[in-house]
Amino acid sequence: MSVKHENDFRLFVKNAKQVVLVCNGGERFLTKDGMQKLPVVENGSLIIGNDGLLKAVGPVDAIDARYKGASFDTVIDASGMVVIPGLIDVHTHPVWAGDRVHEFAMKLAGATYMEVHQAGGGIHFTVEHTRRASEEQLLVDLTRRLTRMLRTGTTLVECKSGYGLDLETEMKMLAVIERARLASPICISSTYCGAHAVPRGKTPAEAVEDIVHIQLPRLQEKMTKGELQVDNIDVFCEKGVFDLHSTRTILQAGKDMGLQLNFHGDELHPMNSAQLGAQLGALAISHLEEVTDEGIAAMAKSKTAAVLLPTTAYILRLPQPRARDMLDAGVIVALGSDFNPNAYCCSMPMVMHLACVNMRLSMDQALAAATINAAYALGRSHSHGSLEAGKEANLLIVDCPRWEHLIYQFGGHQELIKYVIIKGEVVYENKNTMSY
Numbered sequence: 001m002s003v004k005h006e007n008d009f010r011l012f013v014k015n016a017k018q019v020v021l022v023c024n025g026g027e028r029f030l031t032k033d034g035m036q037k038l039p040v041v042e043n044g045s046l047i048i049g050n051d052g053l054l055k056a057v058g059p060v061d062a063i064d065a066r067y068k069g070a071s072f073d074t075v076i077d078a079s080g081m082v083v084i085p086g087l088i089d090v091h092t093h094p095v096w097a098g099d100r101v102h103e104f105a106m107k108l109a110g111a112t113y114m115e116v117h118q119a120g121g122g123i124h125f126t127v128e129h130t131r132r133a134s135e136e137q138l139l140v141d142l143t144r145r146l147t148r149m150l151r152t153g154t155t156l157v158e159c160k161s162g163y164g165l166d167l168e169t170e171m172k173m174l175a176v177i178e179r180a181r182l183a184s185p186i187c188i189s190s191t192y193c194g195a196h197a198v199p200r201g202k203t204p205a206e207a208v209e210d211i212v213h214i215q216l217p218r219l220q221e222k223m224t225k226g227e228l229q230v231d232n233i234d235v236f237c238e239k240g241v242f243d244l245h246s247t248r249t250i251l252q253a254g255k256d257m258g259l260q261l262n263f264h265g266d267e268l269h270p271m272n273s274a275q276l277g278a279q280l281g282a283l284a285i286s287h288l289e290e291v292t293d294e295g296i297a298a299m300a301k302s303k304t305a306a307v308l309l310p311t312t313a314y315i316l317r318l319p320q321p322r323a324r325d326m327l328d329a330g331v332i333v334a335l336g337s338d339f340n341p342n343a344y345c346c347s348m349p350m351v352m353h354l355a356c357v358n359m360r361l362s363m364d365q366a367l368a369a370a371t372i373n374a375a376y377a378l379g380r381s382h383s384h385g386s387l388e389a390g391k392e393a394n395l396l397i398v399d400c401p402r403w404e405h406l407i408y409q410f411g412g413h414q415e416l417i418k419y420v421i422i423k424g425e426v427v428y429e430n431k432n433t434m435s436y
């Protein structure tokens with residue numbers, strides 16, 4: 001083993017045409033004016049230490065002068081390219097068996113939600129397949145999906161359980177996420193989502209009982225033993241699924257265990273989920289297609305992030321959430337892909353594009369929502385989400401002359417992303433980029 005000296009560094013990324021910092025004052029999130037024009041270093045370089053943290057970011061000349069004589073394990077010449085923070089996906093359901101491509105065809109042919117359901121489709125189709133699948137098979141599939149996410153520029157991703165709806169399968173799913181967390185380079189924030197739906201054969205009250213008195217205590221036990229590391233708890237707060245009272249009961253039980261609250265709310269019906277989340281100190285609420293003005297005001301005040309999911313609104317043809325009203329009110333807006341068998345997209349560049357076109361975010365706002373604000377929504381903005389000294393060196397080197405190309409070239413991210421770097425290690429290199 002070689003001894004590392006003070007003047008040895010893991011990585012030197014030099015001569016980038018642009019380095020998009022996103023933040024440069026240690027901000028934990030950005031709202032309003034802070035999202036209008038993100039700070040960019042034109043002609044910049046970055047130094048990454050052996051601990052995987054960013055040591056310095058700045059203009060080429062300043063970095064050259066300061067690190068004269070230093071040695072580096074790896075040097076990347078980013079001439080003509082741009083550097084941005086690794087993207088963060090705050091909302092995914094990536095552990096499942098049995099795709100639903102047949103359902104997509106049915107829906108395109110005009111089938112209603114109920115017709116799909118009666119044909120044996122919907123979430124219960126996924127639940128049945130996931131219950132039957134082995135832990136090994138689920139892990140193989142999850143690993144492939146995480147690799148795809150990584151190649152589209154995601155370096156930190158939230159992963160939910162929630163296709164088990166019973167003790168055994170929920171714990172199996174969390175075990176799969178835990179194994180992936182330990183084995184994959186991508187950073188994972190793990191979420192218990194046992195309240196994703198009411199399982200067949202149970203009433204909502206019975207499901208709440210099972211979650212609060214059986215599943216959560218078992219989860220607590222596994223966390224105490226160090227078998228699982230789970231960060232968040234999620235509930236699908238929706239009419240006919242878990243009402244406001246049930247949602248409160250489950251979230252409170254999770255909060256008492258030290259889990260961060262990050263749940264589905266106000267998607268299909270206005271449920272006052274936003275107000276509930278604000279009251280309970282939720283870190284984030286996802287969806288919000290049907291949020292009210294009062295809900296928006298409550299979230300702005302409590303600093304509860306709104307996780308908007310443009311691909312779901314697009315694929316399900318839902319009304320768009322009122323992103324502009326949220327931004328004007330000072331809500332912390334973040335983005336997620338909602339990757340799941342019903343909305344098969346894991347590309348955050350495409351999510352950002354859809355957020356710009358359909359939800360009317362500017363490109364700066366979309367990037368802030370997919371980096372620093374997304375990190376905040378997972379409780380990680382002290383270490384993730386911007387290119388500032390002291391943070392984890394998770395970054396993308398993109399083969400284009402201005403960073404906005406990554407959003408502008410819809411579906412073109414696979415041609416543009418040259419390197420994905422996590423903690424200063426190159427975890428993906430694309431030798432065939434084609435910027436024009």
Ligand SMILES: [Zn+2]
Nearest residue numbers: 091093264338
């Ligand atoms: Zn979801």
